[in-house]
Amino acid sequence: MIDPRILRDEPDRVRAAQAKRGLSVEVVDRALAADTARRTAIATFEAKRAEQKALGAKIPRAAPEEKQQLLAQTKTLAAEVKDAEAARVAAEEEWSEILKTIPNLAADEAPAGGEDDYTVIEHIGTPRDFAAEGFEPRDHVEIGQLLGAIDIERGAKVSGSRFYFLTGVGAQLEFALVNLALDQARAAGFTQVIAPALVRPRAMEGTGFLGQAADDVYRIEGEDLYLVGTSEVAMAAYHSDEILDAATLPRRYAAFSPCFRKEAGSHGKDTRGIIRVHWFDKVEMFVYTTIEESYAEHQRLLAWEKEFLDKLELAYRVIDTAAGDLGLSAIRKFDCEAWIPTQGRYRELTSTSNCTDFQARRLDIRVREEGQTKAIATLNGTLTAIPRAIVAILETHQQADGSVRVPEALRPYLGGLEELKPV
RNA sequence: GGAGGCGUCGCCUAGUCCGGUCUAUGGCGCCCGCCUGCUAAGCGGGUUUGGGGCUACAACCCCAUCGAGGGUUCAAAUCCCUCCGCCUCCGCCA
Known part of the structure; x- marks a missing residue:
């Protein structure tokens, strides 16, 4: 797998290598889009998860009457975390599937063609x-x-x-x-x-x-x-x-x-x-x-x-x-x-x-x-x-x-x- | 093939029965600093990996990570299931 950082920072290098190998250049744009989608999904999940953890930490220390309320609150949050995680996993999988189809870059010295x-x-x-x-x-x-x-x-x-x-x-x-x-x-x-x-x-x-x-x-x-x-x-x-x-x-x-x-x-x-x-x-x-x-x-x-x-x-x-x-x-x-x-x-x-x-x-x-x-x-x-x-x-x-x-x-x-x- | 045991952040190790104070204990090693003719000892601090945010690809904050993957739960190193690996014994066999 190529370095995701190169893909993100220097997509033109990847495009050039794809062209040199006689392969699709369009896959680079798909990979970049998937990378953006992946990072968004990660950020969403992590925010939800942090919220859940913070709330969860209060429960053992809460007074009995307060506890019931917290439990109800965190239960709906748990469902949201689960959804966000599923979305994150899906986005990461798609990104990785696309990335895996991209071969290594070609050296500058390697001749172009077949x-x-x-x-x-x-x-x-x-x-x-x-x-x-x-x-x-x-x-x-x-x-x-x-x-x-x-x-x-x-x-x-x-x-x-x-x-x-x-x-x-x-x-x-x-x-x-x-x-x-x-x-x-x-x-x-x-x-x-x-x-x-x-x-x-x-x-x-x-x-x-x-x-x-x-x-x-x-x-x-x-x-x-x-x-x-x-x-x-x-x-x-x-x-x-x-x-x-x-x-x-x-x-x-x-x-x-x-x-x-x-x-x-x-x-x-x-x-x-x-x-x-x-x-x-x-x-x-x-x-x-x-x-x-x-x-x-x-x-x-x-x-x-x-x-x-x-x-x-x-x-x-x-x-x-x-x-x-x-x-x-x-x-x-x-x-x-x-x-x-x-x-x-x-x-x-x-x-x-x-x-x-x-x-x-x-x-x-x-x-x-x-x-x-x-x-x-x-x-x-x-x-x-x-x-x-x-x-x-x-x-x-x-x-x-x-x-x-x-x-x-x-x-x-x-x-x-x-x-x-x-x- | 059958039976049993085990897998914790470099190595060893606590924790798992009885889920939340585990932001995972302690030791060794290693790194930085102090002290010091030098070295050692001593003292103090640090020490998994991957990812995200923000950025100078720093600092910092966050998420995941206790063999792997699922599940239960508001919450899993801890409970349940599957798989992988290692060890012991039995059987078979080059």
Whole structure:
């Protein structure tokens, strides 16, 4: 939720952000009207309530004959208080409903527009020229089969489309990637976390995934639980209802968890392979820091993502996501997209968002600094999402005979293995 | 899954049976001041969070807040109901 004070004092900033995201500007006026109505309702209720309290305090001390009169008086007042309270609650609910539909502001630096309006910040590495090397690259499905690493057919048999088994070196590769990621994170001062993949509605709602993204979320039938689409959800809710001491910031967590996504509305997209799946494992960086520090921290998260991709020796580019593609919570988002040889294009491997105080407000997380409590910022960034990392590695480092060269940094995590060979 | 116990403003704690004097007790910690070669001790004061009013986003005033939400009542930390969490025991189980 955005800062109500910004809405009240600088509505034009909110209007500008809405426009930049390609969303309704009119909602700002509705929110402002609801805010006024809410404050009026609060003032009315509080005045009545104060009156009731003052009268009520006299009753125990009143003389018997006076008491009867007071009781009668306060009884009608009680009814008025009840009505005023109902009106207050209704006004507050309406205000909060409208406010919740307003996404976070968009950073000035974020490009305006939709999905295709991103700007490319930089290219790192050069895509391999397979034509020059004289062979046609195989896609990850084919290599995965040759190596006995990915079993998509049986994934579909057992669980349906967009499911897979990682087997043999595929399974080893997952643990190697996870450990490489966790080691890097620990070296950078992150606390390693294994996070629950099932969360209560509060956590889902608080991170902004029950809004327009709700279609993509699995709910457990008969239980008030959701399967997370990212451990960001659990890690944001981790400190909900807490006030963190400023001296303990930044708090950096690297969380491993499975992730589940319905992929509703992506029928026909990426139907082959494991680029887009209903379940995958991921190591996610999650940071709590001050709003002022959040911008620099965002850059650091991006740097850690790049460091990891560099270790995998991939060619990739970094894009600055357009405002319309930021999602509900972020004010700015960088995606790292790796070159996928058989697709001839860059595909998102990791992504980092600065959510400033948007999620923290919904989850009641604050910071105490010099006796003051203030809003805190949350940020997240992928260190590694397993299937896409595997896709990029297999396709990028494949050799003519179907084997795959293991990037140097990954070798220690695979028992020194330098090459994955067809089985 | 079954039975029982518990949840108070950072931590501990009084209060809940018998509703109003609870503007929630006391201790610890912390902050400010006094005292003081320094430190400690001592003494005095302060110390939940959110919101509204008024404003300099100060001070001040007000409302809510005793796990959460409902209810009873003129009045709820206190009585009733539902939910959540923690603990103990039993059963089952990786």
